[in-house]
Amino acid sequence: MALAADPMAPIAARVARVRRELKDVWTIDIEVGSGGFPFAPGQFNMLYSFGVGEAAISISGDPARPNTLVHTVRAVGKVSGALTRLKPGEFVGLRGPFGAGWPIDVAVGSDVVLVAGGLGLAPLRPALYRLLATRENYGRIVLLCGARSPRDILFRIELERWRRRLDIDIEVTVDHAAPDWRGNVGVVTTLIGRAAFDRHHTVAMVCGPEIMMRFAASELVNAGVSDEAIYLSMERNMKCAIGHCGHCQFGGDFICKDGPVLTYRHLRDRLARSEI
Amino acid sequence: MDMVQSDERSILTRAGLDALIGTLAARGYRVVGPKLRDQAIIYDDIAGVGDLPAGWTDEQDGGHYRLEQRDDNALFGYAVGPHSWKKYLHPPRLQLWSAKREETGFSISHEPETIPPFAFIGVRACEIQAIAIQDRVFLEGPHVDPHYQVRRAGAFIVAVNCGKAGGTCFCVSMGTGPCAKSGFDIALTELLPGTSEPIYVAEAGSEKGAEILSSLPGRAAQPAEIEAAEAVVTHTAAAMGRSLETAGIRDLLMSNLNHPRWDDVAERCLACANCTMVCPTCFCTSVEDASDLSGEEASRSRRWDSCFTMDFSFIHGGSVRASTKSRYRQWMTHKLATWIDQFDTSGCVGCGRCITWCPVGIDLTEEARAIRDAPAQEAKP
Structure with a gap:
């Protein structure tokens, strides 16, 4: 019997552009040719640096432009470091897209609150592109961003551009700043209580460090949003992304295929415990 | 001797069993069975009945396994050993592909795996x-593992109903044995009639099994x-060494995630991963990428991994499950509880390997019983 197609085999794709976003964060544009690489906002790919290894990286680009796949990577380890050192014209291995994305369709007719902590804005950006592309389908759109310091604000130019629009509310806060910062200081969860949205008709999408998501979700519940309407994007160790390696298990879910986006209702009891 | 009628039970002697092994080998199967090695009964290639x-x-x-001589010539007079068939269907180490760097990226090639079907x-x-x-796990989810699939598809299964618990x-607690009801090509029950040689009551479970059985020297039972x-x-069912109450076990364990028993077992558990290696259902793997020194050639392999290792749950910043307590809890709640959420079946088949091969003799039936006897009843996740 012949071997069937191997879901663990990446395809080679050309790196078109690599640009530095922050001190340790780069955005990599990958050309995927005329066939495109359709994905849903919130999905991720496995990116492979030849001979080095593979890492799960969220897609941070516009789903309306599937010929260029955009990923934003923080250089934290061997593989992510190698990915950020890629040069235009070099090749990267690609498998995906994987996982369940943001509830773009569920949110039709509702207000949408996006809460991002640090690099968590990257997987939320495709959702924002999609929401803005079909702006008439939604009520208020609120984006709340937290960063460690003004220097760590991801996609700052784009945030400033979006903020000029009159049909989206954007608030940014930083954990700490020099005296020349005139913006908000404090954790991102403090912005939730001040934001204007219809608590009965809101879908919230939250991405950031797990502890930040836990507090953000709890603040959203305090603000009157149903736990069923709050979606979090979870992160776990991933080796295969196809539900076979077991590394990303979280309770009864494999984050790679049952997530990464799951409702707070589904996750809340597990999130409240350590080391699950 | 008469030829065996296909749809009834038939009797094979030791010679008939040898003919079965020979027939399977002649038809191109790689015949694997129990063998004595390193003071244990393990699974390995066999050429005939003489290897059993x-x-x-x-x-x-x-934490205890010893071989003993029987006072008969039974070929299957023991329970399961440290090996399981998973080492053939889901090999401990497997190269998934190799790749060469090229002008336009890289090309991936899969070694042409010449895997003769297993018997x-x-x-x-x-x-x-x-x-x-x-x-x-490997065939019925959204993604199929082609390596498991190719090994599993051709496998010919000769079951043996257990004569010794x-x-x-x-297995009685888990509803999985000791008698094979389906999922085999041929099932045998060993009869030990006093001082004479054992004989085997054989039953076909598939057309292929019936066809092969009918070609063997034997007689109707x-x-x-x-x-x-x-x-x-x-008799075997009545002599089980252990039992596990499974009623409501999913909710029982998931509503006792902070039970003091997890601290208790963590004091004994060495986090050595033996239980996961011998478990016939544990499927976790790690994926390893490598390259040659020139960086022109690369390969990807996978190897069995275990949720008992510190690295298993590592994300930047540290391991999600840093304590032994959390790792034992992950293993046991997965096996007996969340496995049901994921695969609509328990992950435990009651084979007892994890108990026998635990160096400190931790017994999951005992751990589950301790929680059942004094539940803390937290909110259910």
């Missing part, structure tokens, strides 16, 4: 269920022999 551990049995308990001799009922569970067996075969498994 005739006259041996095992004594098993928590497994002596598969126990619990092991058939373990294979069915791994089928769900091991000291750590609890007498009603008394069929009754005797049934008595063998009844």
Whole structure:
């Protein structure tokens, strides 16, 4: 019997552009040719640096432009470091897209609150592109961003551009700043209580460090949003992304295929415990 | 000797069993069965009945495994050993592909795997269920593992109904044994009529099994022999070494995630991963990428991994499950509880390997019982 197609085999794709976003964060544009690489906002790919290894990286680009796949990577380890050192014209291995994305369709007719902590804005950006592309389908759109310091604000130019629009509310806060910062200081969860949205008709999408998501979700519940309407994007160790390696298990879910986006209702009891 | 009628039970002698192994080998199967090695009964290639551990049995308990001589020539007079069939269907180490750097990227090639179909001799009922569970993991989800698929598809399964319950067996509790009901091509029950040589009541479970069985030298089974075969498994079922109450076990464990028993077991657990290595259903792997020194050639392999290792749950910043307590809890709640959420079946088949091969004799039936006897009843996640 012949071997069937191997879901663990990446395809080679050309790196078109690599640009530095922050001190340790780069955005990599990958050309995927005329066939495109359709994905849903919130999905991720496995990116492979030849001979080095593979890492799960969220897609941070516009789903309306599937010929260029955009990923934003923080250089934290061997593989992510190698990915950020890629040069235009070099090749990267690609498998995906994987996982369940943001509830773009569920949110039709509702207000949408996006809460991002640090690099968590990257997987939320495709959702924002999609929401803005079909702006008439939604009520208020609120984006709340937290960063460690003004220097760590991801996609700052784009945030400033979006903020000029009159049909989206954007608030940014930083954990700490020099005296020349005139913006908000404090954790991102403090912005939730001040934001204007219809608590009965809101879908919230939250991405950031797990502890930040836990507090953000709890603040959203305090603000009157149903736990069923709050979606979090979870992160776990991933080796295969196809539900076979077991590394990303979280309770009864494999984050790679049952997530990464799951409702707070589904996750809340597990999130409240350590080391699950 | 008469040729065996296909749809009834038939009797094979030791010579008939040897003919079965020979027939399977002649048809291109790689025949694998129990063998004596390193003072244990393990699974390895076999050439004939002479390779089977005739006259041996095992004594098993928590952290305890000893071989003993039987006073007969039984070929299957023992319970399961440290190996399971997963080492063939889901190999411990496997190269997935190799790749060469090229002008326009890289090209991936899969080694042309020439895997002759396996014939497994002596598969126990619990092991058939373990294979069915791994089928769900690797074949029935959104992604199919082609390496498992190619090994599993051609496998010919000769089951053996258990004539001896091991000291750590609890298949009756798990509803998986000791009698194989389906999932085999041929099932055998060993009869030990006094001082004479053992004989085998054989039953076909597939067309292929029936066809091969009918080609073997044998005779139709007498009603008394069929009754005797049934008595063998009844007797085994009544002699289980362990038991596990499974009623409501998912909710029981998931509502006791902070139970003090997890601290207690963590004091004893060495986090050595033996239980996951011997478990016939544990499927976790790590994926490893490598390259040659020139960086022109690369490969990807996978190897068995275990949720008991610190690295298993590592994300930047540290391991999600840093304590032994959390890792034991992850393993046991997955096996007995969240496995049900994921695959609609328990991940445990009651084979007892994790108990026998635990160096400190931790017994999951005892751990589950301790929680059931004094539940803390937290909110259910």
